[in-house]
Amino acid sequence: MNILIDTNIIIPLEPGSLTDFEINTELALQFHSLVQKSGNVIYIHPAVEHDLNRDKDVSRKNLRKTLIKRYNIIDSPPLLTVLDATHIGLPEFGSNDYVDNCFLASLKGDAVDYLVTEDKGIHKKAKKTGLQSRVLYLRDAIALLKDFFDETPPPPPSVETKKVYAIDETDPIFSSLREDYPGFDDWLKKCKLDHREAYIISDKGNSCLAGICILKKEERLETGESGKTLKLCTFKVSDNQHGNRYGELLLKTVFDFADKNNYRYLYFTTFPKRDDLIEFAKSFGFECVKIEGKDEIFMHKSLVFSQEDILKYSPLDFHIKFGPRVTQFGKNSTFIVPIKPEFHDILFPEMREELSLFPDQKPCGNSIKKAYLSNSATNLLRRGDNLLFYRSQHKPSINTVGIVEGFMRSANANQIARYVGSRTVYRYSDIADMCLRSKRDTLAIKFRYVKQLESSIGVKELKENFVLNGTPQSITKVKPEGVKWIKQKLQM
Numbered sequence: 001m002n003i004l005i006d007t008n009i010i011i012p013l014e015p016g017s018l019t020d021f022e023i024n025t026e027l028a029l030q031f032h033s034l035v036q037k038s039g040n041v042i043y044i045h046p047a048v049e050h051d052l053n054r055d056k057d058v059s060r061k062n063l064r065k066t067l068i069k070r071y072n073i074i075d076s077p078p079l080l081t082v083l084d085a086t087h088i089g090l091p092e093f094g095s096n097d098y099v100d101n102c103f104l105a106s107l108k109g110d111a112v113d114y115l116v117t118e119d120k121g122i123h124k125k126a127k128k129t130g131l132q133s134r135v136l137y138l139r140d141a142i143a144l145l146k147d148f149f150d151e152t153p154p155p156p157p158s159v160e161t162k163k164v165y166a167i168d169e170t171d172p173i174f175s176s177l178r179e180d181y182p183g184f185d186d187w188l189k190k191c192k193l194d195h196r197e198a199y200i201i202s203d204k205g206n207s208c209l210a211g212i213c214i215l216k217k218e219e220r221l222e223t224g225e226s227g228k229t230l231k232l233c234t235f236k237v238s239d240n241q242h243g244n245r246y247g248e249l250l251l252k253t254v255f256d257f258a259d260k261n262n263y264r265y266l267y268f269t270t271f272p273k274r275d276d277l278i279e280f281a282k283s284f285g286f287e288c289v290k291i292e293g294k295d296e297i298f299m300h301k302s303l304v305f306s307q308e309d310i311l312k313y314s315p316l317d318f319h320i321k322f323g324p325r326v327t328q329f330g331k332n333s334t335f336i337v338p339i340k341p342e343f344h345d346i347l348f349p350e351m352r353e354e355l356s357l358f359p360d361q362k363p364c365g366n367s368i369k370k371a372y373l374s375n376s377a378t379n380l381l382r383r384g385d386n387l388l389f390y391r392s393q394h395k396p397s398i399n400t401v402g403i404v405e406g407f408m409r410s411a412n413a414n415q416i417a418r419y420v421g422s423r424t425v426y427r428y429s430d431i432a433d434m435c436l437r438s439k440r441d442t443l444a445i446k447f448r449y450v451k452q453l454e455s456s457i458g459v460k461e462l463k464e465n466f467v468l469n470g471t472p473q474s475i476t477k478v479k480p481e482g483v484k485w486i487k488q489k490l491q492m
Contacts, residue, residue, distance in 0.1 A: 001040045001041070001113040001114065001413055001417065001418070001428070002040070002041050002043055002111070002112040002113050002114075002414075003035060003040055003042055003043065003112060003113065003114045003115075003116060003141070003282075003468060004042075004043045004044070004045060004074070004103060004106055004111075004112040004114065004116070005042055005043070005044060005071075005115075005116050005117075006103060006106070006115065006116065006117035006118070006119060006122065007048045007051040007052065007099070008024075008117060008118045008119060009024075009028055009031075009116055009117065009118070009138065010044065010048065010064070010068060011064070012024045012025040012027075012028040012029075012070075013025075013028045013029065013032055014063075014064050014067040014068065014225075019433070022119065024059040024138060027138045027142065028138060029138065030042075030142055030308070031116065031138055031145070031488045033139055034142060034145040034146065034149070035145065036152075037149070038145055038148070038149035038150075038428075039149075040149075041072055042071055042072065042359055043071065043072045043073070043074050044068055044071045044072070044073055044074070044110075044111055044197060045073075045074050045075060045077060045099075045102050045103055046074065046077065047077075047098070047099045047102040047103075048068065048099065048139050048155065049065070050094045050095075050098070050099050051096075051099055052064055052065055052068075055466065058201060060387075066268075074106055074111050074112070074432055077102065077106050077107055077109070077111055077462065078105045078107065078108065078109025078110075078111055078320070079105065079109075080101050080105050082103065082105050082108045083101060083104060083105050083108055084129065084130060086129060087128040087129055088101060088104070088125050088129060098120065100121065100122050100125060101125075102244060102368070103115050103117070103122065104122070104125060104126060104131060104135075107126075107134050107135070108129065108131060113134065113145075113414050113417070113418045114134050114136055114141065115131075115134060115135045115136070116136050116137075116138060116140060117135065117136075117137070118137060118142045118347050120275075122135060122246045123135055123137075124275075124283045126445075127272050127279075128463075129297070132192060133418070133419075134418055137242060138241065138446070139239070139241075139242035139243055140242050140243040141243075142243065143243020143244055143422065144243060144421060144422055146428075147244075147422045148422075148428040149419065149427065149428055155245060156204075156243070157201050157202075157246065157249065157366065158201070158202075159199050159200070159201055159211065159249060159250065160199070160200050160202070161197055161198070161199060161200075162197070162198055162213060163186070163195055163197060163198075164192050164194075164195075164197070164198050164199060165192035165193075165195070165342060167198060167200065167209070167217060168208075169185070169188060171207065171208050171209045171238055172208055172209075173190075173209040173210075173211075173212055173237070174240050176239075177234065177236065180271060190428055191214060191233070196214060196215060196216060196233075197214075197215050198212055198213060198214040198215065198234075199211075199212070199213045199215070199250055199253050199254070200212050200213075201246050201249065201250065203238065203240075203241065207421065208238070209238060209251070210237065210238050210241045210244075210246055211236065211237040211238065211241065211246040211250050212234060212235075212484040213232055213234065213235045213236075213250045213253075213254060214232070214233040214234040214235055214273050215230060215231070215232065215233065215254075216229075216230075216231040216233050217229075217230060218230070218231055219395050221265050221267055221300055222267070222291065222298060223267075223289065223291075223300065223376065224300065225264075225273075227264035227304070227356045228262060228263045228265070228383045229264065229265040229266075229267065230254070230257075230258055230260070230263045230265070230266050230267075230427060231261065231266075231267055231268060232254065232266065232267070232268040233267055233268070233383065235247075235250065235277065239244055243422065244366060245279060245364070245366040245367040245422065246366060248366055248368045248369065249366035249367070250369040251368065252285060252324075252366075252367075252449070253288070255324055255325060255368075256267065257380055258303060259303070259325045259417060259451075261343075262490075263303060264274070264302065264303055264304050265300060265301065265302055265303065266286070266300065266303065267298065267299060267300035267301070268281075268284075268299050269296040269297065269298055269299070270297050270299065271295065271296060271297065272295075272297055274297075278297060278299065281299050281301075283320075283321045284301070284320065284324070284368065285301050285321045285322065285323065286299040286300060286301045287299070287300055287301065302321075302322065303322060303325075304360070305318075305321075305322045305326070306323070306423040309321075309322065310328060314331070314383075314384055315327065315328040315331050315332040315383075315384030315385070315386075316383050316384035316403060316404070317384075317403065317452070319384070319448065320448075323403075323448075323450065323451065324368055324448060324449060324450055324451070325400065325447050325451050326350075327386055327403050327450050328384075328386075329386065329486070329487040331384070331479075332382065332384045332385045332386060333380065333381075333383065333385045333386070333475060333477055333483075334386040334387075334388065334477070334478040334480065334482075334483045334486060335380075335381070335385060335386065335387055335388065335475050335477050336379075336388050336390050336398070336467070336468060336472045336474065336475070336476040336478060337372060337387050337388065337389050337390060337402075338392045338472045338474065338475075339372070339389050339390065339391060339392060339399070340392055340393065341391055341392070341393050343389045343393050343425045344399075344400075346364070346365055346425045346477050347364055347365060347370055347425050348365070348389070348399070348400050348449075348452070349365040361473045364422060364423050364424055364425055365420075367423060367449075368448055368449050368464055369405065369423055369447075369448055369449075370402070370423050370424075370446075370447055370448070370449060371419075371420035371423035371424040371445060371446050371447070372387075372444075372445045373416065373420070373422075373431065373434060373442055373443065373444050373445075374443045374445070374475060375434070375438045375439075375440060375442060375443065375474075376443050376473070376474045376475040377440060377474070377477045378443070378477075381404055381407055381445065381475075381479055382404065383404055383405065383406060383450075384403060384404060385403070385404040386401065386402075386404075386450075387401065387402040387403065387404060387445075388400075388401060388405055388478070389401075389402065389465075390472055391456075392471075392472075393397060393456075395456070396458070396459055397456035397457055397458045397459070398453065398456065398457040398462065399453055399456045399457075400449070400450075400451070400453065400454060401450040401451050401453070401490065402446060402447040402449055402450055402452055404445060404447050405447055406445075407444060407445045408442065408443075408447065409441035409442065409443050409444070410435070410441055410442060410444070410446050411435050411438070411441050411442065412435065413428070413432040413435045413436075414433075414444055415432045415442050416431050416435065417431050419444050419446075420444050420446065438477050443475075446450065453490070459471065462482075465482060465485040465486075465489075466479060466481045466482040466485065467482035467485065468482075469488060
């Protein structure tokens with residue numbers, strides 16, 4: 001794959017002197033090493049010269065201009081006209097914004113597969129242009145490269161429930177929280193005395209926390225709505241764990257708990273500067289409210305809905321707003337999706353009978369957002385369609401429900417890889433092989449995990465109730481009479 005790097009990645013890779021050590025130098029070097037090891041290619045854009053020219057240190061500027069010649073330069077890069085200027089403007093030639101737009105134009109024009117940058121402004125622009133999945137922070141790029149190309153899988157993570165008083169209060173994960181919240185230690189002491197519980201993910205390599213969510217059970221929202229309410233008092237993933245989808249793993253655990261215990265609402269508060277957390281929560285149906293007289297942002301999500309809501313929202317929007325444990329049957333279609341056991345157990349680790357037998361844990365297993373690749377010829381899929389995943393061997397059955405978020409077809413491995421990212425069970429070599437051997441374009445489906453069934457539905461029962469005619473060999477649309485029975489069976 002071709003990876004474009006921003007000037008803020010070049011600088012830590014090419015310090016002007018031995019004393020000119022940047023904060024991200026270690027990460028940048030790790031990223032560079034992984035790119036070389038995996039056979040990928042780093043590119044820089046000709047426009048970075050505008051950035052380098054702003055350096056008032058002439059000797060350092062000239063040194064870096066010389067050093068960047070070791071990298072591949074994009075020859076005749078795509079023009080800015082490939083971007084929609086209504087979203088990101090028309091900046092002055094040579095300005096910071098101009099350079100940023102040049103980077104995004106190279107992405108839009110498919111001159112490169114990914115852009116790596118620490119610039120939050122570029123990430124915001126990428127979202128406006130629909131390129132956000134291809135613009136990565138250093139830590140995310142490292143995680144993606146490890147996922148696609150590293151042959152050594154990480155140890156499987158697990159979410160544990162602990163009392164707050166049993167957690168080491170000196171753990172590094174609390175450092176930024178102490179900086180942001182005056183009186184944090186007093187609040188933490190209160191959590192201990194109240195015997196509050198927390199979901200934690202341990203970083204087995206460093207003997208510290210990789211993620212934490214402290215819970216508080218309440219009876220109403222701060223906005224006044226009454227009903228069983230779960231407050232996420234602290235929701236934090238360690239800075240060195242980006243890309244492993246631990247935030248989704250924590251949130252998935254919260255959703256499971258809330259669903260099983262009939263909670264009506266979820267909420268948390270945060271500061272406007274935590275735009276990463278705010279955008280993450282919005283993607284799972286949390287709504288953002290500014291409460292008058294408070295600096296904090298109030299993020300809340302309803303888990304209850306009316307018949308009017310079912311009629312009002314499209315299947316996917318309904319699922320995002322009130323899910324993930326709910327989906328519609330009626331406005332959309334339902335498909336059986338066969339999946340091999342070895343891939344099923346990586347994509348849906350909740351279904352493993354014995355975790356120790358499956359040491360390979362990929363980010364897609366932690367996530368709510370996942371991807372499925374197939375050589376199926378179907379052209380019937382639409383956003384919001386239901387997916388019933390059929391474990392094809394060794395106790396063949398339906399165990400898991402998903403909902404289609406998007407899909408695309410391509411014979412180009414790079415296009416497929418950058419579309420699915422770390423949502424898939426496949427490594428890059430597997431995707432390349434699939435594209436090479438297939439007689440048709442590979443189908444990539446982005447989907448969201450809905451729920452794991454309390455009891456599996458076997459082939460015999462599926463046939464008796466018109467869901468299947470025989471053993472599915474490819475993605476199969478369920479007939480209306482079968483959909484009716486499935487809806488009743490799943491109680492959705």
